[in-house]
Amino acid sequence: AQKVTQAQTEISVVEKEDVTLDCVYETRDTTYYLFWYKQPPSGELVFLIRRNSFDEQNEISGRYSWNFQKSTSSFNFTITASQVVDSAVYFCALRRGGSQGNLIFGKGTKLSVKP
Amino acid sequence: KAGVTQTPRYLIKTRGQQVTLSCSPISGHRSVSWYQQTPGQGLQFLFEYFSETQRNKGNFPGRFSGRQFSNSRSEMNVSTLELGDSALYLCASSPGQSSYNSPLHFGNGTRLTVT
Numbered sequence: 001a002q003k004v005t006q007a008q009t010e011i012s013v014v015e016k017e018d019v020t021l022d023c024v025y026e027t028r029d030t031t032y033y034l035f036w037y038k039q040p041p042s043g044e045l046v047f048l049i050r051r052n053s054f055d056e057q058n059e060i061s062g063r064y065s066w067n068f069q070k071s072t073s074s075f076n077f078t079i080t081a082s083q084v085v086d087s088a089v090y091f092c093a094l095r096r097g098g099s100q101g102n103l104i105f106g107k108g109t110k111l112s113v114k115p
Numbered sequence: 116k117a118g119v120t121q122t123p124r125y126l127i128k129t130r131g132q133q134v135t136l137s138c139s140p141i142s143g144h145r146s147v148s149w150y151q152q153t154p155g156q157g158l159q160f161l162f163e164y165f166s167e168t169q170r171n172k173g174n175f176p177g178r179f180s181g182r183q184f185s186n187s188r189s190e191m192n193v194s195t196l197e198l199g200d201s202a203l204y205l206c207a208s209s210p211g212q213s214s215y216n217s218p219l220h221f222g223n224g225t226r227l228t229v230t
Contacts, residue, residue: 044118046221052216091158103148103219105157107157
């Protein structure tokens with residue numbers, strides 16, 4: 001069975017703090033894809049990053065960075081020097097390879113960044 | 116390039132009624148997926164269409180149905196509405212059949228309230 005766990009339901013930080021959002025996944029597939037999405041109050045899910053199971057290279061994009069570790073089945077997301085605009089719900093998602101390619105989402109982590 | 120457009124934005128219906136939601140994908144995208152988001156269950160996959168054919172279906176009762184037109188626009192229908200159908204319904208599009216390697220691009224959603 002496929003499963004994504006985001007243990008942190010809500011996180012509150014003060015602006016300029018660094019924050020890490022945890023994501024642990026379960027799958028028996030050898031080929032799979034991991035995603036992070038951001039959902040601001042407007043409701044739209046905004047794509048942030050995709051990783052495939054064969055690429056464990058960490059990635060940095062501006063203040064955002066992602067750490068993918070197959071050994072611990074984790075795909076954590078760090079925001080450096082957080083800003084108020086980062087306040088949103090963040091979802092980690094898993095997608096199997098092949099034709100059954102729907103996304104399996106975690107429950108999400110609500111991040112509040114206070115000024 | 117215009118994003119995924121969902122109409123209407125908000126909808127209020129009564130138990131027992133039926134409802135149709137509409138989704139226009141990003142121009143050139145041929146795959147459309149639907150997800151239901153509720154506070155209790157989170158984001159759950161409903162179905163996916165490609166070239167007017169349902170390619171994948173989630174674990175929802177037959178009251179939930181969908182279709183895709185030749186211009187890739189999609190509609191989903193919920194018949195005999197129940198209170199538990201109150202949710203945010205999100206539509207997402209992706210470029211093509213091998214969409215598991217492409218991120219989904221989501222619309223703002225339709226907020227359905229059943230009273």
